[in-house]
Amino acid sequence: MATNGEEQQSQAGRHQEVEHKSVLQSDALYQYILETSVYPREPEPMKELRELTAKHPWNLMTTSADEWQFLNMLLKLINAKNTMEIGVYTGYSLLATALALPDDAKILAMDINRENYELGLPVIQKAGVAHKIEFKEGPALPVLDKLVEDEKNHESYDFIFVDADKDNYINYINYHKRLIDLVKVGGLIGYDNTLWNGSVVAPPDAPMRKYVRYYRDFVLEINKALAADPRIEICMLPVEDGITVCRRIQ
Numbered sequence: 001m002a003t004n005g006e007e008q009q010s011q012a013g014r015h016q017e018v019e020h021k022s023v024l025q026s027d028a029l030y031q032y033i034l035e036t037s038v039y040p041r042e043p044e045p046m047k048e049l050r051e052l053t054a055k056h057p058w059n060l061m062t063t064s065a066d067e068w069q070f071l072n073m074l075l076k077l078i079n080a081k082n083t084m085e086i087g088v089y090t091g092y093s094l095l096a097t098a099l100a101l102p103d104d105a106k107i108l109a110m111d112i113n114r115e116n117y118e119l120g121l122p123v124i125q126k127a128g129v130a131h132k133i134e135f136k137e138g139p140a141l142p143v144l145d146k147l148v149e150d151e152k153n154h155e156s157y158d159f160i161f162v163d164a165d166k167d168n169y170i171n172y173i174n175y176h177k178r179l180i181d182l183v184k185v186g187g188l189i190g191y192d193n194t195l196w197n198g199s200v201v202a203p204p205d206a207p208m209r210k211y212v213r214y215y216r217d218f219v220l221e222i223n224k225a226l227a228a229d230p231r232i233e234i235c236m237l238p239v240e241d242g243i244t245v246c247r248r249i250q
């Protein structure tokens with residue numbers, strides 16, 4: 001069994017070997033999107049946090065810059081004010097959310113790892129949006145259980161972004177069961193990485209990185225479950241590694 005250190009080292013190697021996670025088949029086209037639309041509009045703190053995160057050994061976990069732009073647009077379109085994020089890492093999608101929301105908005109942000117959040121925190125503070133964030137360290141599920149216990153939290157969230165734990169289909173389904181009560185009717189839940197490196201359409205014997213193959217079946221199951229849920233409308237978008245936006249309708 002790998003020790004913690006060995007596990008971290010092997011994860012670091014695994015993450016550094018991939019340059020980006022976009023499911024776009026053309027690198028040139030992805031670069032075109034970044035250079036034409038995304039980078040020229042990227043706020044300075046987002047750029048600073050992106051560059052800081054790029055130096056971290058687990059940098060493949062971060063949300064990409066094109067996803068920042070998408071989240072920013074989505075949050076503003078729905079006038080989101082009360083939001084939640086599961087899976088923060090160094091905080092790139094969290095900062096994107098905090099910058100898009102009005103000054104009196106709230107984001108409940110959860111991650112089992114505070115250290116990585118604290119790497120990005122100075123940038124978030126400098127951007128003047130830290131007051132919108134309540135960070136909770138630890139697994140998200142017990143926090144969701146607590147929230148669901150209290151009826152006043154039901155139908156109270158405008159937007160929930162789930163970017164953790166995709167290695168566990170059961171966890172995702174457990175999240176979904178609770179989040180559906182917590183999000184408003186008409187509110188949105190975004191599940192990240194639902195196209196999983198494009199592996200969702202690869203034949204079972206296709207060559208795949210080990211971690212891609214390992215998580216692929218979980219992602220396929222999650223996608224099936226979301227598509228079959230009558231309480232939501234869904235839209236699966238090929239932004240970055242795939243994001244499924246779910247709109248609660250009942």
Ligand SMILES: C[S@@+](CC[C@H](N)C(=O)[O-])C[C@H]1O[C@@H](n2cnc3c(N)ncnc32)[C@H](O)[C@@H]1O
Nearest residue numbers: 062063087088089092093111112139140163164
């Ligand atoms: C893909 S990263 C999140 C990336 C982040 N959204 C960003 O923009 O950089 C996934 C994160 O989920 C966290 N995580 C894993 N299991 C978790 C759990 N049970 N509850 C909360 N966070 C968890 C990991 O520590 C990791 O930081």
